[in-house]
Every structure is written in structure tokens, then in C-alpha cells.
Amino acid sequence: MTLQQTIAEYLKYTGQKGLDISAALIDCDGVLYDSMKYHTQAWVKLMKKNGIKCTRDEFYELEGMTGSEIIKMKFKTGAGKNITDDEAKALYGVKTRYFHELGEAPVMPGAKRVLEALKDHNIERVLVTGSQQDSLLERIEKDFPGLFGEAKVTGHDVRKGKPNPEPFLKGMNKAEKKANQCLVIENAPLGVQAAHAAGCFTIGVTTGPIPEKDLYKAGADLVYKNMDELAAALPSLLVALSMIKA
Ligand code: CA
Numbered sequence: 001m002t003l004q005q006t007i008a009e010y011l012k013y014t015g016q017k018g019l020d021i022s023a024a025l026i027d028c029d030g031v032l033y034d035s036m037k038y039h040t041q042a043w044v045k046l047m048k049k050n051g052i053k054c055t056r057d058e059f060y061e062l063e064g065m066t067g068s069e070i071i072k073m074k075f076k077t078g079a080g081k082n083i084t085d086d087e088a089k090a091l092y093g094v095k096t097r098y099f100h101e102l103g104e105a106p107v108m109p110g111a112k113r114v115l116e117a118l119k120d121h122n123i124e125r126v127l128v129t130g131s132q133q134d135s136l137l138e139r140i141e142k143d144f145p146g147l148f149g150e151a152k153v154t155g156h157d158v159r160k161g162k163p164n165p166e167p168f169l170k171g172m173n174k175a176e177k178k179a180n181q182c183l184v185i186e187n188a189p190l191g192v193q194a195a196h197a198a199g200c201f202t203i204g205v206t207t208g209p210i211p212e213k214d215l216y217k218a219g220a221d222l223v224y225k226n227m228d229e230l231a232a233a234l235p236s237l238l239v240a241l242s243m244i245k246a
Pocket residue numbers: 027028029030031063064186187188191
């Protein structure tokens with residue numbers, strides 16, 4: 001499919017008359033940081049300690065849900081236990097400790113280039129993540145100085161994690177943008193689903209084990225192999241995405 005056809009498809013299924021991208025809603029884990037391998041390892045350790053069978057791959061599939069949603073679901077299906085909010089919070093604290101014990105997750109190669117390309121084209125950058133991991137959120141200003149504005153959505157702001165569109169709808173709201181003014185950068189199927197449901201132009205990046213076809217199936221408009229490939233494509237992509245005014 002050509003880029004023109006991709007854009008035509010987007011306009012058709014959203015019912016939008018035009019596209020006028022002026023903000024990018026950007027996911028954190030697996031997009032800005034190569035942190036998913038640590039998260040999945042920490043999740044498996046938490047589950048095994050509680051006698052719940054699981055594989056790391058499952059947690060790549062669940063990426064985007066809030067920590068407490070994952071805990072409640074896995075304890076219910078894996079051990080028949082109903083977990084209260086307080087218990088979920090405590091268990092998430094344990095998972096966070098395991099995550100930290102694995103060391104600092106590296107910055108994703110190409111992430112800075114993507115943010116700089118967006119800034120060069122006057123596209124506002126808004127962080128939208130289900131993460132409640134404050135240490136990672138605090139690192140962002142240090143690792144990407146001046147590349148994010150005040151507007152951001154974290155796991156502390158949302159009631160429903162991805163695939164619910166709430167995180168992206170909140171991001172749009174905070175940036176005072178409409179769906180056809182926002183593109184989303186996501187690596188996880190549930191994140192892509194959420195962005196698609198919010199009506200944003202959705203870009204997937206396959207930075208983990210999830211194949212390209214799964215991101216398209218979840219509703220991605222475009223999928224790139226990694227953040228470097230996206231950074232290289234952005235200048236011409238942003239021109240194309242700003243040419244269809246309503
Ligand atoms: Ca992610």
C-alpha cells in the first residue's frame with residue numbers, strides 16, 4: 001500500500017475529512033526505553049514466587065495494561081484469587097523492586113532522533129504511558145532534555161489501561177488536540193489497539209518479539225522495524241500527513 005492509500009484508508013475508517021498532525025502521543029516502555037525485557041523478567045519472577053505459571057511472552061502480549069490490571073487478571077486466572085486494590089498495589093511494589101534489581105534499562109536506539117525530528121517539524125511531544133514506575137518517568141527529562149513538554153499521561157492518571165482508549169484520549173485532552181491532529185507511536189498490540197480506538201493515526205514499531213503483522217492486525221496504520229527506521233522516514237511522512245487539511 002502506498003502512503004497515500006494508507007492515509008485514504010485512515011480517513012475512511014475514522015470518517016475524518018482531513019489530517020493535520022501537530023502532536024505526537026508517545027509511549028514509553030519499548031519505544032523510549034529498551035525496558036520490556038526487564039519488565040517481562042520481573043513479571044515472571046513475581047508470578048513464579050506466587051505459584052502462578054506463566055511465560056515471558058504472555059507479558060509482551062499484556063503490555064500496555066496497568067500493573068494492577070495485570071496482577072488482578074493473572075492471580076484470578078492463574079490461582080483463582082481475587083486481589084484487592086491494596087494487595088495489587090503491594091504486589092506491584094514487589095514487581096517494581098525486581099525490575100530495579102535488573103539494572104537501568106537502556107535508552108532505545110533511535111528514540112532521541114525520533115523526538116528531535118518531531119521537534120524540528122513543530123510537532124508537540126506528549127508522553128502517554130500506563131507505567132507507574134516513577135524512576136523511569138524521572139529519567140525522561142535527563143535522557144531526553146527539552147524534548148517533552150508539560151503535558152503527559154502516566155499510569156497514575158488513568159483508570160483504565162490500554163487497550164482502552166482512555167490514556168490516549170487523556171493525552172489528546174491535555175495537549176488540547178483532536179484525534180486527526182495526533183499521531184501515536186506504540187510498540188505493543190494493546191497500545192496500538194488503544195490508539196486506533198482513540199482515532200489517532202497510529203504508528204507501530206516492532207522493537208520486541210511481537211511481529212509486524214500483529215501490530216497491523218491491532219490497527220496500526222503504519223509499522224516500522226525500529227525507532228531508527230521511523231526517524232529516517234519521519235520528515236517525508238510528516239509532510240504527507242500535513243497535506244490533507246479538512
Ligand atoms: Ca510500550
